[in-house]
Amino acid sequence: MLQGKNAVVTGARTGIGRATVEKFAEFGANIWACARQPDAAFESDMKNISHRYGIWIETVFFDFADKSQIEAGAKEILSAKRPVDILVNNAAINQTELFMKASIDNIEHLFAVDFFGPLLFTQKLAKRMMRGKASSIVNISSLRGLQPAPGRLAYSSAKSALKTATETLALELASSGVRVNAVAPGQIGSERMMEELKERKTSINNALGRFGTSAEVAEVILFLASDMSSYMTGETIPVTGGRGTDFTSS
Amino acid sequence: MLQTYRDLFCEIFEIEEDELDSATPDTLDTWDSLHHMNLIAALEDEFDIEFEPEDVMEIVSFQSGMEVLKKYGVNF
Numbered sequence: 001m002l003q004g005k006n007a008v009v010t011g012a013r014t015g016i017g018r019a020t021v022e023k024f025a026e027f028g029a030n031i032w033a034c035a036r037q038p039d040a041a042f043e044s045d046m047k048n049i050s051h052r053y054g055i056w057i058e059t060v061f062f063d064f065a066d067k068s069q070i071e072a073g074a075k076e077i078l079s080a081k082r083p084v085d086i087l088v089n090n091a092a093i094n095q096t097e098l099f100m101k102a103s104i105d106n107i108e109h110l111f112a113v114d115f116f117g118p119l120l121f122t123q124k125l126a127k128r129m130m131r132g133k134a135s136s137i138v139n140i141s142s143l144r145g146l147q148p149a150p151g152r153l154a155y156s157s158a159k160s161a162l163k164t165a166t167e168t169l170a171l172e173l174a175s176s177g178v179r180v181n182a183v184a185p186g187q188i189g190s191e192r193m194m195e196e197l198k199e200r201k202t203s204i205n206n207a208l209g210r211f212g213t214s215a216e217v218a219e220v221i222l223f224l225a226s227d228m229s230s231y232m233t234g235e236t237i238p239v240t241g242g243r244g245t246d247f248t249s250s
Numbered sequence: 251m252l253q254t255y256r257d258l259f260c261e262i263f264e265i266e267e268d269e270l271d272s273a274t275p276d277t278l279d280t281w282d283s284l285h286h287m288n289l290i291a292a293l294e295d296e297f298d299i300e301f302e303p304e305d306v307m308e309i310v311s312f313q314s315g316m317e318v319l320k321k322y323g324v325n326f
């Protein structure tokens with residue numbers, strides 16, 4: 001499905017990003033796996049995946065909170081002079097803070113990592129992607145971007161902004177063969193999420209009555225990244241197990 | 251370099267080589283603002299440069315594009 005394609009995945013060390021790397025590799029894509037900091041366990045994990053599936057994976061390290069690092073990361077990828085067919089903007093942080101107690105610095109930091117960082121990275125890589133015939137950008141938004149909840153002002157707003165950016169970019173990049181879509185996961189049982197949910201004593205609140213897995217989100221990312229979704233752009237697909245009625249607690 | 255530049259122009263504006271010399275936003279239906287940005291992105295990627303905003307606006311024909319590129323050290 002992705003045979004011979006080259007993909008960039010951010011936040012590749014854990015959770016949905018890690019599952020996406022494995023899914024893409026399984027379907028034949030080569031990958032630039034981006035993470036914040038070099039880490040031996042991550043390097044060896046990526047090496048194992050690349051051997052298992054017979055594709056190449058190159059690790060790239062940069063922090064989304066730092067514009068010059070983002071530029072350097074993009075430059076490293078572009079300097080390979082290879083086509084970039086797929087970009088998955090997955091790396092993000094989360095934050096829970098009631099508005100009246102919220103620090104504007106924290107909100108700014110979240111927006112830098114979850115919104116402005118991915119935009120700058122996309123702007124740099126899109127130049128190469130626009131030269132391909134059928135490229136795909138997949139942004140990882142969130143159910144919170146569609147349906148805000150108390151205490152989630154910064155996160156919900158940033159993810160909502162990413163959804164709107166997805167729609168705008170889809171219009172601007174369509175003429176150069178780049179599709180731009182998003183996925184809005186709900187309650188996904190990635191390690192980080194499970195810890196957070198435990199802390200916040202959150203219960204399961206969806207029609208299927210369970211947490212989703214990172215692999216289940218990666219399947220939808222794969223669909224949007226591949227030509228199977230060739231007539232889709234500017235869309236956000238919720239992956240939520242069926243949105244319930246009471247989402248104030250998740 | 252010159253052939254790469256010609257190829258990019260033809261590819262982005264979907265024109266033949268013999269139309270290049272007269273190519274401007276007025277003569278080509280395909281030269282709208284979106285395709286203009288596609289051209290800028292492709293030139294930046296191909297020649298590994300970043301245009302200043304005022305130079306982006308200066309590229310209003312096949313010839314003027316070459317003049318602007320020369321400022322960035324691209325030799326034809």
Ligand SMILES: NC(=O)c1ccc[n+]([C@@H]2O[C@H](COP(=O)([O-])OP(=O)(O)OC[C@H]3O[C@@H](n4cnc5c(N)ncnc54)[C@H](OP(=O)(O)O)[C@@H]3O)[C@@H](O)[C@H]2O)c1
Nearest residue numbers: 011014015016036063064090091092142185188190192193
């Ligand atoms: N899990 C859910 O229920 C859920 C629900 C809705 C949306 N999402 C979205 O899904 C995406 C993946 O989340 P996840 O659940 O898989 O969480 P995760 O395991 O925490 O993954 C997030 C990744 O982003 C990276 N990252 C964070 N800050 C960074 C920075 N400043 N620079 C570079 N990388 C940074 C992290 O790298 P480090 O390992 O270096 O920290 C981590 O690998 C996120 O966009 C999240 O908002 C998740």
